[in-house]
Amino acid sequence: MAGCDRNRQVVWRNSVLSGTVKFKQVRQYVAVGLVVLGMTGCAALPNRSGPASPSTPQPLARITVATPDLDHDLLAQLMAGELGLAGSDLKVASQAYGKAMMISNDPEVAGKAAALAIAIHDPDGAARAIDRWQALGATPAQLAQARAELAVEQGRTDEAKHQLSLLLASGDKDAWRLFGRVLIGSRDSALASNLLESLATPDRLPPDPKAWLAMSQLGEQLGRHTYAQQLADGAMKRFGTADTYAWAAQLKLNNGDRNGGLNLLKQAQVKDPGNIGLRLTYASVLGQSGDYAQASKLLERGPQNAQTYAMRAALAASAKDNKALEQVYKQLSQAPSDVRESSAYLLGQLAEVLGRKEDALKWYDQVSDDDDHAFDADLRTAILLQDLGRSAEAHQQLAEMQTDYLDQPAQLRRAYEVDADLYLRDKRYAEAIDAFSHALQVVPDDPDLLYGRGLAYAQIGKINEAVADFRRLLKVKPDDIDASNALGFTLADAGRDLPEAEKLIATARAAKPDDPSIADSWGWLQYRLGHLDQAVEVLHSAWENGKDADVGVHLGEVLWKQGHHEQAQQIFDQVRRMDPKNSTLQETLKRLRP
Template sequence: MAMVQVTQAQNAAHAKADGHHFAQNNRARIGSISGIARHALAAVLFCGTVLAAAPLHANGVAGDYLAARQASFAGDFKAAAEYYGRAVLYDPENPQILERAVLANVSLGDLDRAAGIADKLIAEGYRSQLAQMALIARDTRNENYEAVIGAINEQRGAGPLADGLIKAWAQLGMGDMTSALVSFDEVAGLQGLGAFARYHKAMALASVGDFESAAGTFEGDAGGMSRTRRGIMAQAEILSQLDRNQDALVLIDTAFGGALDPGLTQLQTALEAGETVPFSHVRSARDGIAEVFYSLAGALSSEDNDDLTLIHARLAQYLRPDHVDALLLTAELLDEMEQYALAVATYAEVPEDSEAYHAAELGRAEAFRQQDQMDEAIAVLQGLTESHGDLPIVHSTLADFLRQDERYAQATDAYTTAMGLFDEITEREWFLHYARGITYERRDMWPEAEADFRAALALNPNQPQVLNYLGYSLVEKQIKLDEALEMIERAVAARPNSGYIVDSLGWVLYRLGRYDEAVGHMERAAELMPIDPIVNDHLGDVYWAVGRKLEAEFQWKRALSFVDWENAAEEADPDRIRRKLEVGLDQVLAEEGAPPLRAAGVAQDGADDEG
């Protein structure tokens, strides 16, 4: 019947509105840098750029420049780099074009090309901090530490905070550990920057094998970067080098408890086995300078400045291509900036033998999904079930993608596999039952669906999504109506501004024949979701039921205007709406063999006992 189609459409819309149970990044941080340090970053990181706009001379350069600007505004770094590159050929001395070309190429990750353009900018006598950063990165990659120190001494560095740390690492690279330690201490003396300096000093000491001093430096730093995941793991490796595996295990347990990702699990297993874990976080001065840029990127990520964060992450990635945390941060930023093709490529750079490979593949699948490339996304996840099939999140994420792609039987199996991998199903796993219940409901397997929905509520009794979905489904099946109404009322109390849930309350009252009560709720749902075809269609039906027929017809016409014809199967039934406009709701109900409106509110004798 047509009403069943509408029910399935709204249930599909509800499922879509719930969002998806996608994987979260495994690089969880515990603690953050001080507020003073964060504000200092905003003040000092990017203060010496070229500001004056130079005139554009030829039609060719103007066209490429405008195209490049448009690409930059859209966040399309690849196109911006291409157009700015062409503009530079037309006008090779224009500082504005040169600097923007540097920015586009750094953002794209092409640091060699960025440094080449930066050479031209600096050679013309212009000061650009971004250009200087690109040149310092190139000199560092070439291990030309004398040039790095010279640039910083001549105030051609990467910024006040970065310069002190970079100089210290460059001094270490030249074999002058004494001067390096002095430089680290000088940075530590600056207000709010002690956490950065102590973290890097400890890393530097460990990189040259002075693990005792490194451990003491970390232990003297009660917060800041030493409390991040990366800092904890570095300390654990240092403690292991000192035959203090038990202390390392206590450190990990205190910081993370049982919430360990594969990398932490691998480290914990090695420590418990009595292995001496090598120090791997910083192996050279070049790694150390990469760590400076990564540290700043991590700090900037909390400042809602994706562009600056991306620049620093790209510099870290350039200096140390195997810096997996920098790769993941870069890919996540590109994802957030809707540069999904670049995100896919960056996630793919994480090697398969990395402990973060599964996180990268989950991210890559999500980036494919964002591009509507569901087959590619699902293929990535299916491959991950072969390499990391012991992780519940792999199967649950695959199930989410399959559910979105309407492969419900496969999704059911994937959710079942995910549940079987938990030692114990706890409150946190309510979503798995809920999502699997949706797949059963879409397959017309109602007893299994209801069992899963009720299992989800047993784990999380007041979860509004579950209350709404189960309550709405019971109403459409005309069973357990009193319980259904109570569920939906609880859902509305929890989410009074959810249009889908408010719509459910209005609709259940309509189905119960309580038309006057339904009007206010349906009007509220339409206010919350004014262009949703299902909500407008429902409001039209309610208006018709209370005799407001002109308003009903207006709402049905609105519903038709909002139908997404490419996904009409998940929208209000347009043919049914047109028929209502032709002959009215009463006649449509009669044609469908449904009870007339006047009888809709009659008590359903025995209905509440069904199921």
């Protein structure tokens, strides 16, 4: 028992009096001390010298733990700075790091404070931060870079040039990279360009092709094309690597010298035939020029990866070469597992193009959830299911997508739109309207969605709703020719507001004089206006040019009304052979021959 006071003193000293203990640790040790005292029971033991005075406080009761204010709490300032950065509030972040650097001995904190002060255009704060950084041990290269950035920010050309020269003379292995960072971050491109050309000269650049290329690329980005080309040509002659040839080729292509660029790319590829990136670049340029065959041959040789297969497929598709597509599909489907897995979406696309819909479904099912094409793969799956007559599965797939992408408006809108389009295919217009309406809740006033829903309304005879959607669309997008035609036809078909219909269709016809659907609208309007001869002339021309089923039905009806029943019947028979289930034909025949 005699040791109880000593125990208290040990806990007291260890927990509170140590001046080197951090604040959070102090609070923790106090709590531990209380637990220890409670467990030993010392506080309940009688005092040997007599009863304890009730007014005498326990030792711990006299302890005061000092709590630093926020301005002097390093952790609080660092957290405030990071929260400011996370919220893109650079001013708050700069203020917090400015306070943090004064109570921290970490040079990185001062360096970050300097960078933030420069970023918010606070020259005084930046100067203080740089001085603090120097005091804490920043390297000469770091200091020169920061002071150069500040000088560039303030437009002090001579000082910027001086500091950049110090940076390049510092011997730092990253000096040229830091030099580039200073210039690329400048708001004054003219100043940055002048500094680049005056300091990054061939006689000062190190014997490293990467540095030459980096400065040439920086010059190109700053608009100094002549300087960029000179450095590129110099690097090519001095080092002769495939990369220097490739960059010099790119510059020639950028400046419109296609032949010169292709020649250099060819030489680069010869220097490094196994470089897949070079082959892809060379093939891409050839493909852009329409030389699909040569581009394909180039890519067929040498190592293959997901990118080469993808470009080969694109080239074959551009050339409409199904044989080449078949070859790519076969090779890719037998490629190593990692290539197949990363190319599952491409394999699905190729299978679709080649008419292998069941195979396409299997490939799309293998597209991983973190693949950039995951959404598209799910969408194509739904469309393929519909094509294969599995409509219920298609809509179930889209329903699941509408749940999965509930927090992604662009994808959610697309899932609803495809759902609506598939319902339209099946002439399930009520469900299509419902899907379009859900999509419009996600993206109100979307022109494509309004157009689709307007068509669906018109199909079930809800003319007022159809007209409302088309008019709303034209208010959002007044120059939408298809909407003008759709509204004009809907009004003409309903026999209402014919002057407005005539104006709308005339506008559409002037914009697209050869469009058969617009010609159909114009001919149908003439029929509604009682101009049968003109209607027949327009509709007959549209029918001959396009053989569209609805145009044929309209032409047949006008001929019937003129009494040319035999001619009309011939047209109806042709439409029936084209589209046996055409609902417009069926409805028209019921009216004409009740």
